[in-house]
Amino acid sequence: MSKQGLVVNDFCITFSTVNGSGSATANTTLMRALFKMGIPVSSKNIFPSNIQGLPTWYTLRLSKDGYMGRVEQDDIIVAMNPATLHKEVQYLAPGGVFLLPDDFNFENPREDLIIYRMPVKKLVKDAEVPPSLRDYISNMVYVGVLCFLLGIDLDLIHQALDFQFKGRQKPIDQNYQVVEAAYLWSKQNLVKKDPYAAEKMHGTDDCIMTDGNTAGALGSIFGGVQFTGWYPITPATSLAESLIEYLPKYRVDPETGKDTYAVVQSEDELAAIGMAIGAGWGGLRSMTSTSGPGLSLMSEYIGLAYYAEVPVVIWDVQRVGPSTGMPTRTAQGDLTQANFISHGDKNMIILIPGSIQECFEFGWRAFDIAERLQTPVIVLSDLDFGMNMWTSKKFEYPDQPMDRGKVLWEGDMEEFLAKHGGEWGRYRDVDGDGIPWRTLPGNTHPKSGYFARGTSHNEDTGYTEDPEKWEIIFNRIANKFETGKQYLPKAIADESQKAALGIIASGSADPAVQEARDLLIKQGIKTDYLRIRSLPFDTEVEDFLKKHEQLVVLDINRDGQLNQLLTMTYPAYAAKTTSLAHLDGLPLNAKWVETQILSLKEVK
Amino acid sequence: MTTPLPNPAIQTVNKAGLSKGDYKGLPSTLCQGCGHNGVAAQIVAACYEMNLVPEKVVKFSGIGCSSKSPTYFLGRSFSFNGLHGRMPSLALGGMFADHTLKAIGVSGDGDTASIGLGQFKHMVRRNLPMVYIVENNGVYGLTKGQFSATAERGLQLKKQGTNPYLPVDIAMEALISNATFVARSFAGDPRQVKELLKAAIAHNGIAVLDIISPCVTFHNHENSFHSYSFGKEHEEPLHEISYVPPKEDITVEDFEEGTTREVVMHDGSQVVLKKLEKEYDPRDRWQALHMLEDAHSHDWLVTGLIYVDPEVPSMFDIYNIPETPLNRTPNEKLRPSREALDEVNRLMF
Numbered sequence: 018m019s020k021q022g023l024v025v026n027d028f029c030i031t032f033s034t035v036n037g038s039g040s041a042t043a044n045t046t047l048m049r050a051l052f053k054m055g056i057p058v059s060s061k062n063i064f065p066s067n068i069q070g071l072p073t074w075y076t077l078r079l080s081k082d083g084y085m086g087r088v089e090q091d092d093i094i095v096a097m098n099p100a101t102l103h104k105e106v107q108y109l110a111p112g113g114v115f116l117l118p119d120d121f122n123f124e125n126p127r128e129d130l131i132i133y134r135m136p137v138k139k140l141v142k143d144a145e146v147p148p149s150l151r152d153y154i155s156n157m158v159y160v161g162v163l164c165f166l167l168g169i170d171l172d173l174i175h176q177a178l179d180f181q182f183k184g185r186q187k188p189i190d191q192n193y194q195v196v197e198a199a200y201l202w203s204k205q206n207l208v209k210k211d212p213y214a215a216e217k218m219h220g221t222d223d224c225i226m227t228d229g230n231t232a233g234a235l236g237s238i239f240g241g242v243q244f245t246g247w248y249p250i251t252p253a254t255s256l257a258e259s260l261i262e263y264l265p266k267y268r269v270d271p272e273t274g275k276d277t278y279a280v281v282q283s284e285d286e287l288a289a290i291g292m293a294i295g296a297g298w299g300g301l302r303s304m305t306s307t308s309g310p311g312l313s314l315m316s317e318y319i320g321l322a323y324y325a326e327v328p329v330v331i332w333d334v335q336r337v338g339p340s341t342g343m344p345t346r347t348a349q350g351d352l353t354q355a356n357f358i359s360h361g362d363k364n365m366i367i368l369i370p371g372s373i374q375e376c377f378e379f380g381w382r383a384f385d386i387a388e389r390l391q392t393p394v395i396v397l398s399d400l401d402f403g404m405n406m407w408t409s410k411k412f413e414y415p416d417q418p419m420d421r422g423k424v425l426w427e428g429d430m431e432e433f434l435a436k437h438g439g440e441w442g443r444y445r446d447v448d449g450d451g452i453p454w455r456t457l458p459g460n461t462h463p464k465s466g467y468f469a470r471g472t473s474h475n476e477d478t479g480y481t482e483d484p485e486k487w488e489i490i491f492n493r494i495a496n497k498f499e500t501g502k503q504y505l506p507k508a509i510a511d512e513s514q515k516a517a518l519g520i521i522a523s524g525s526a527d528p529a530v531q532e533a534r535d536l537l538i539k540q541g542i543k544t545d546y547l548r549i550r551s552l553p554f555d556t557e558v559e560d561f562l563k564k565h566e567q568l569v570v571l572d573i574n575r576d577g578q579l580n581q582l583l584t585m586t587y588p589a590y591a592a593k594t595t596s597l598a599h600l601d602g603l604p605l606n607a608k609w610v611e612t613q614i615l616s617l618k619e620v621k
Numbered sequence: 622m623t624t625p626l627p628n629p630a631i632q633t634v635n636k637a638g639l640s641k642g643d644y645k646g647l648p649s650t651l652c653q654g655c656g657h658n659g660v661a662a663q664i665v666a667a668c669y670e671m672n673l674v675p676e677k678v679v680k681f682s683g684i685g686c687s688s689k690s691p692t693y694f695l696g697r698s699f700s701f702n703g704l705h706g707r708m709p710s711l712a713l714g715g716m717f718a719d720h721t722l723k724a725i726g727v728s729g730d731g732d733t734a735s736i737g738l739g740q741f742k743h744m745v746r747r748n749l750p751m752v753y754i755v756e757n758n759g760v761y762g763l764t765k766g767q768f769s770a771t772a773e774r775g776l777q778l779k780k781q782g783t784n785p786y787l788p789v790d791i792a793m794e795a796l797i798s799n800a801t802f803v804a805r806s807f808a809g810d811p812r813q814v815k816e817l818l819k820a821a822i823a824h825n826g827i828a829v830l831d832i833i834s835p836c837v838t839f840h841n842h843e844n845s846f847h848s849y850s851f852g853k854e855h856e857e858p859l860h861e862i863s864y865v866p867p868k869e870d871i872t873v874e875d876f877e878e879g880t881t882r883e884v885v886m887h888d889g890s891q892v893v894l895k896k897l898e899k900e901y902d903p904r905d906r907w908q909a910l911h912m913l914e915d916a917h918s919h920d921w922l923v924t925g926l927i928y929v930d931p932e933v934p935s936m937f938d939i940y941n942i943p944e945t946p947l948n949r950t951p952n953e954k955l956r957p958s959r960e961a962l963d964e965v966n967r968l969m970f
Contacts (some may be wrong), residue, residue: 235965239962240956246713268955273943276942278947287739291711291713291714456699458718459719472702
């Protein structure tokens with residue numbers, strides 16, 4: 018608490034509603050208003066795999082320090098779902114605030130709580146909205162009450178509604194009048210007893226508010242995506258839908274009025290990846306987006322793309338597996354699946370964004386890597402990034418021109434032939450880096466055509482049953498992945514605390530790790546931190562392992578998959594490594610990380 | 622840049638300046654007498670006669686004996702031998718890269734009617750402009766003689782015993798998925814195969830050719846639907862078919878008035894059908910289905926152009942893609958400007 022006894026810009030509000038009740042508008046409206054106040058704010062939407070009628074929780078975290086991770090306890094709960102009142106009341110921090118409609122039957126089991134009852138039915142009845150919209154608009158009541166309690170300017174709510182409804186006056190007015198009425202009612206009837214307050218600050222300068230699927234789609238658009246084959250699956254659907262939303266805005270050729278892209282919704286994931294690989298083979302910047310079950314289905318095709326050396330980008334927005342698992346809960350459970358995907362020996366490039374900004378960056382970078390190395394690139398995002406709204410640094414314009422890799426068109430082929438004794442072979446390693454030169458369908462040079470195949474082939478693409486010729490290809494491809502490491506995003510090490518203990522994590526574990534390190538250093542426990550951003554691992558990862566006396570590897574999955582891959586790649590350091598793996602379908606939280614690290618024997 | 626490879630042995634060339642040798646592939650490694658080899662030979666002949674430039678053709682196939690055959694024709698064309706049953710999706714993506722190419726897909730009955738039935742029907746539904754050939758022998762050859770989904774009930778195979786199931790009729794599956802060109806032929810009837818191929822190549826949309834192609838090694842019993850002897854005895858052509866390229870006058874004298882039917886293809890070429898007996902209109906889908914059902918009950922192998930609608934927009938007509946192939950789009954048209962990103966950042970709220 019600050020001097021005035023207030024808790025300012027550092028608390029958590031959870032909205033408990035029934036899904037399909039239209040609470041998303043109310044929640045994001047509040048989030049936008051807080052963002053406009055300059056308060057770093059993030060949201061976690063815990064929702065069922067269902068369209069209407071099951072409990073949904075939406076948590077807003079205000080953090081003046083900019084922490085974006087999930088927190089375990091709520092400071093304020095807005096309980097709009099009568100079925101879950103008694104469960105929610107348990108989640109409140111000591112002295113927490115409980116808001117609920119005045120007609121709910123509720124006996125408070127805790128003496129420490131501050132209860133506000135809201136006349137939801139009355140205020141909605143007074144509003145001039147058609148009866149069919151009353152349920153939707155009832156959520157606006159708590160927006161108005163919270164504006165009064167926390168001190169949020171109603172004008173900001175109006176701006177947020179204006180954005181939400183893209184300037185359409187009628188829904189703006191209908192929603193706003195309820196907010197305003199609830200605010201006025203609160204002013205006249207409520208006595209503020211709680212310490213929570215929102216105050217303007219400058220924590221969101223140069224920031225945007227968005228989710229990782231939108232970021233990934235926009236990054237892909239700025240990376241020049243030309244073809245997308247996709248099939249709907251939670252939580253990846255909104256990535257493809259964002260492509261469909263934004264491509265017409267930014268990728269229609271002004272000269273011809275024609276699209277520079279195509280998006281095809283396929284009949285299943287087998288076809289989605291097949292289309293994407295066909296287009297990648299044809300020379301288009303090509304992608305698909307899916308989640309675990311879809312990635313499983315794509316497995317065979319990804320092996321073909323690896324072996325026929327076809328560039329393609331696959332976004333896996335991870336949810337909890339195995340099998341159908343929990344479609345609406347988050348995990349990092351597809352890491353080993355992605356790494357070992359498809360049968361036979363092979364290498365797979367995996368990019369793991371660790372922020373919303375990186376979802377954008379890896380969106381464009383993935384194409385450069387895929388085309389440079391002529392191979393599939395799997396981008397592992399997850400539901401926490403993909404579907405939750407974050408305060409993020411602005412997207413940055415790509416700092417490199419597009420790298421289309423080694424492609425020969427007609428004129429290039431003439432030059433190539435002149436330089437190489439009149440010969441070209443699709444899989445010949447002329448440059449010694451393991452990366453051959455490729456031609457694209459439509460190339461009319463009579464020497465450009467070739468026969469791509471998943472069967473064993475020689476350097477000139479001919480089918481072969483000669484083991485020596487196979488081996489040349491197998492080993493050359495392995496070399497491609499060695500030399501190719503230079504094109505991958507390096508792991509980022511923070512060794513500023515010069516600690517003996519090193520934490521290794523990736524992806525959406527990052528916010529919790531960052532916060533946990535701050536919690537630990539306050540207790541005198543120093544930590545260094547390595548955030549993995551791509552696989553295969555490169556030297557900076559081994560350096561970090563070598564340097565630290567004790568290592569913990571954090572995973573949002575059951576088996577510690579990142580740890581598995583690290584210890585497999587670098588067995589020499591396995592003995593000093595502890596796996597901290599946690600899977601409950603929720604984003605990782607700093608408190609858990611802190612507790613786990615404190616409980617390690619050697620750390621004291 | 623369509624310079625043909627110098628070939629000292631050239632005697633005759635077509636209008637593209639190419640000899641038949643320019644359309645050949647590698648020697649076949651399929652069994653001697655395999656129906657698939659005959660189909661490959663007719664693809665060569667049709668492409669030669671249609672003056673196609675090999676580099677402007679792209680080949681796709683799945684897995685199986687049939688899917689190996691793109692090696693044996695058009696050796697200069699780009700080709701992708703993909704996965705079992707999943708060629709249609711690969712072809713769709715590949716063709717978006719350059720939609721000006723002619724696509725020829727070769728599949729088999731296992732590849733199309735068993736593992737690939739889903740992709741087959743969705744390709745048909747999208748009217749992807751490609752010639753889709755099913756070399757249909759009712760048997761899995763590469764794995765040495767198992768029943769396929771097109772094998773007729775009661776068929777006996779050495780290791781498998783008797784087939785207890787009714788067959789999938791590929792032409793009928795194509796029709797009910799709204800195919801815009803459906804034909805059936807018999808590998809032992811090279812002239813008809815060639816004329817149908819030419820019409821299929823001219824078609825702006827999906828052209829499904831179900832070609833009964835006997836497997837000489839695992840499935841050539843005299844009594845079987847997919848055998849040479851059965852085909853020869855039971856083939857019942859719907860009509861004689863001639864393909865007439867665009868801008869060539871049709872000499873009406875060649876076809877007796879009243880017994881021919883002409884179908885004008887999208888590119889101005891025509892398919893002329895000479896009636897054998899029945900009044901059959903290949904633009905009537907209901908009649909086509911009825912005819913196939915009738916043929917089943919009589920054990921006829923009806924061949925010819927079963928159905929065509931040249932007016933339906935192809936998949937590429939539906940998309941707003943440029944005339945220039947997408948894979949020739951310069952980079953500067955692919956990455957939006959810095960100002961565009963500023964606008965995007967302003968929208969993210």
